Amino acid sequence: MTGSLLVSAAAAALASETAAHWSYQGKTDPTHWAEGNPENAACQSGRRQSPIALSESTAKRVASKDFSIQYEPGTVTLVNNGHTIQANVREANDTVNFKGQTYKLDQFHFHTPSEHTIDGKSYSMELHLVNKSNDGKITVVGIFIKEGKENQALESAFADLPARQTWTGRQAKVDITALIPNDKKALAYSGSLTTPPCSEMVNWIVLEQPIEMSKQQIAAFKAIFHDNHRPLQKLNHRDIDEE
Template identity: 40%
Template sequence: MTPTHRSLAAAGLTLAVLGTLTACSAASTTTAHGTLGPSATSSPAHWAYDGTDDPAHWASVSDDYRTCAAGKAQSPIDLPALGHDAPLDLDVEKGEVTETTADNGHTVQLTAGSGETTVIDGTAYHLQQMHFHAPSEHTVEGKRYPVELHFVHADAKGHLAVVAVFAEAGAHDAAFDPYIAGAADGETSARGHVVDVAAMLPTNRAYWAYDGSLTTPPCTEGVHWVVLATPIELGQDQIDALTAVHHDNDRPTQPLDGRTVRSSTE
């Protein structure tokens, strides 16, 4: 299938964003989903997805990462069966925008240019960046998808809305070709291209929504997550191109710790 845009709503967020968001890396002032990370004047501690600096040891790598173990609202989580909460309402006002793509060592980040606005529950958010994890970080009743894409948005006040989209093997999706081409380049410097953000999202409005955290150090909490329940399809060659660059870059699911997960079918 070729996914198109429309509808999704999210609750208000309270996490401030300072500066330009960068993808899953603690190497800059802002991290995966826009939370303030280690100072730009200090050298952030190295973390990884395997070895002695893997997710089980993130909290011991640096004092800056203590929330990775001490936090009570961590992401990702295992998602339950869909419920019957209020429907979501999302509208991508302008889909085609100029982006840059670069490999940051943990994932391939698409950094948004100007022009794209997503209205969520009446609030205008601007796409900051998108990146992928393989396999998916969130699970659905224990099921894991081959790929999970994170579209990171921020409103004018710095409130964050992260839209997660699962991907499974199926029909080739041309909307992802520019991003995947950038990933396959293996470049750490930015590669410019144009993508249609609207066409990268599924049409179905089924969702889960909950309050969580960054899925990478420093694991800062206060991130609102909206996970779309209907996966998009990518060609197996497209999935292979992504996983050839990064694979097993997923954090294990975290305890729910009494949080509420809202959800609904379309």
């Protein structure tokens, strides 16, 4: 009896792990994220999903900016979570103010190729800076990355990216302020997380001016994650504001 219970428990644990697993390729790619896991239902049935195709020409112009970004240089912990390289932020002084509410930077991570497009253009990579408010709301700042000169702000982080999945990580100094382009003109809309559970009611601020990373830096990331982007989702009559 005890042996049967142990086998059943092991089978249940394996089933739970399999249901929770997701990826960007094969039988667990984005088209299957909602299968076998009710928590990921929004990935399939959501009406305000991200990423989307952005267009400056059709965006609604906003008279005054609804956001401000206040980041500082600091130390982050780099981890490979099996889906991306994520930098967990330790300092509490990095904030985004959006429509009168303050959001603290929690982590930032990367996708290749870019998840959003702008006026039909895709970029080599996209940086997502995930900011959370005290009441659990999320505002993500998205930044396009194109091939160019070496990004000095990410030099310490990209010098030795964790190639295997691990949550222990290593520390690196990153000038987060320098990751923000000089031109902060942005396209803002209401969307979702681009990974399971694809939760909606996420504020997106996608800056139009890309930043640069060297060919070697981009290659270092692609050597670990060849393709970790979610395909474009339907706009479903959402408004896009140009801030």
